[in-house]
Amino acid sequence: MKAIAVQPGAGVPDVVERPVPEPAPGEALVRILRVGVDGTDYEVIEGSHGGPPSGDDRLVLGHEAVGVVDDPNETGLEAGQHVVPTVRRPPPGTETNEYFERGEPDMAPEGAYVERGIVGAHGFMAEYITSPAEYLVPIPADLAEWGFLVEPLSITEKAVEHARATRSAFDWQPDSALVLGTGSLGLLTAAMFTATDDFERVYCLGRKDRPHPVIDVIERLGATYIDSRETPVAEIPAAYEPMDLVYEATGYAKHAFESIDALAPNGVAALLGVPGDWAFEVDGGHLHRELVLSNKAVVGSVNSNRAHFEAAIDTLEDLPDWLLEAIVTGIYGLEAVDRAFPKAAARVPAAGDGSAAIPDDDTTIKTAVEFTAI
Ligand code: NDP
Ligand code: ZN
Incomplete structure (x- = not known):
């Protein structure tokens, strides 16, 4: 073969x-x-x-x-x-x-x-x-043509389950979500977030020039495109709004830390990217204080299990x-x-x-x- x-x-x-x-x-x-x-x-x-x-x-x-x-x-x-x-x-x-x-x-x-x-x-x-x-x-036969998307969708099912679990001790009612990255994982995630009605407002950050088919997809989904060259992640709350959920799918290591500043109080950032080693400066005192005084959480997530695949098959049906x-x-x-x-x-x-x-x-x-x- x-x-x-x-x-x-x-x-x-x-x-x-x-x-x-x-x-x-x-x-x-x-x-x-x-x-x-x-x-x-x-x-x-x-x-x-x-x-x-x-x-x-x-x-x-x-x-x-x-x-x-x-x-x-x-x-x-x-x-x-x-x-x-x-x-x-x-x-x-x-x-x-x-x-x-x-x-x-x-x-x-x-x-x-x-x-x-x-x-x-x-x-x-x-x-x-x-x-x-x-x-x-x-998987149902009528979904088979798109069945190869179940694995990447399952990655997000898991990450969001874990992000929600960090907020399960209180009445968390998220309205806004920010997806970092316009690769296949970022776009599929933006699609899930808009299709499921879990968030009233969805934003997606990339670094592409208009016109671009990726930006067209984001806007047709009803999400807002943010250009990271114009609005760095930490400045998104001032330019748009603070985010209840940040989903990082760029693999750009600075985003892991900038996400903390992009969060609303009580928000959670899920990190998915897999960067190489990269040493750079951060204001550790500021980030530590933000996490504590604003009840923020950061959670890393990798891979997914059978239950996430099953949830992803249901999600695929809705896309x-x-x-x-x-x-x-x-x-x-x-x-x-x-x-x-x-x-x-x-x-x-x-x-x-x-x-x-x-x-x-x-x-x-x-x-x-x-x-x-x-
Ligand atoms: P891609 O490489 O296709 O997408 C990454 C996207 O991030 C690209 O569109 C890239 O833009 C964008 N990006 C990178 N840096 C910046 C920046 N500074 N500002 C704005 N946008 C930026 O990868 P995938 O979508 O497949 O996966 C995303 C990440 O998630 C990867 O790091 C991958 O390793 C990881 N991953 C993790 C999994 C897990 O289980 N944790 C599972 C699957 C993937 P551009 O197009 O311009 O390069
Ligand atoms: Zn994959």
Whole structure:
């Protein structure tokens, strides 16, 4: 079968031949339909995050997948059923641990998990995968074409659950939410926040010039676009309003601290970005005082569990088609894999003249690879 693999830090993803996997007892064989590409995949391709299983120099990519059960292998799933796989698995050589037993692998510390397509385990960009049935979440057939968005939506389901939990000791009634970042995670989150009516006013911060399709999406959602070059995060309360919730999806480390100043009293900031090391100055006394005297909270969140996937499937049902079509700017077959990874391909010069093989034209929002036509 065909799969898409990369040697992290040493090349761009390409198509490789792998044997079709054999399901072990308790595992089903799944035929993959589509797999999404996000910022994490680029971090893996560059070699700045994650890596292959030990003993392998290449990693099969992909952690945002939708597929169809090919061989249920007596797991209780049905052949033909559409499923979305979760990402974390117990480390190689172990069957489970306390986090997996509790259904909370997303809370496992480093060393107590691997992540398929990201760190220590091959991913879902292959014609077939196997997985224990407990990690395969059924999805209605009519949502299958967008099923690769369930994983990223589940990231936000978890982060918002944890953010709300920090405010659960009192009567918190949020009105305003600010999403930092206009990448696929930021845009999907802005869409969730507007579609669910959880917030009366939603803002989304980016650094794009008008006119831009991303800004069009934000405004069509009924959210307000804020340009970080004109209004730094800490100045947003003065220019717009203080925010009950800030959702950081830029990976820009200063935003973690500036978010504290963007919050309204009793507000909470959820941090999702995964920056590299970066030393810079902050006024620690000011930030400490703000957190204490204004009852503010900051919470970090990574990955998601099966319950978040189930919530994300419900959310996906509520998102309008125009939005999904606007966010997913390209779905490519195996013959055009380089187009699914424009940010990686853009760095590879085309024949001799130094120009990029595939331009990253800045209008790509989210892509997916299609293994089986839907
Ligand atoms: P992208 O790289 O697609 O998006 C990041 C966005 O942030 C880009 O649009 C970028 O703008 C914008 N940005 C960066 N710096 C600034 C700035 N100073 N001002 C305004 N905008 C800025 O990544 P994703 O959307 O896929 O993911 C977002 C972050 O979340 C990443 O750090 C990723 O690693 C992380 N992540 C975390 C997960 C978790 O479980 N915690 C899961 C998935 C992702 P531009 O387009 O101009 O570059
Ligand atoms: Zn992802």
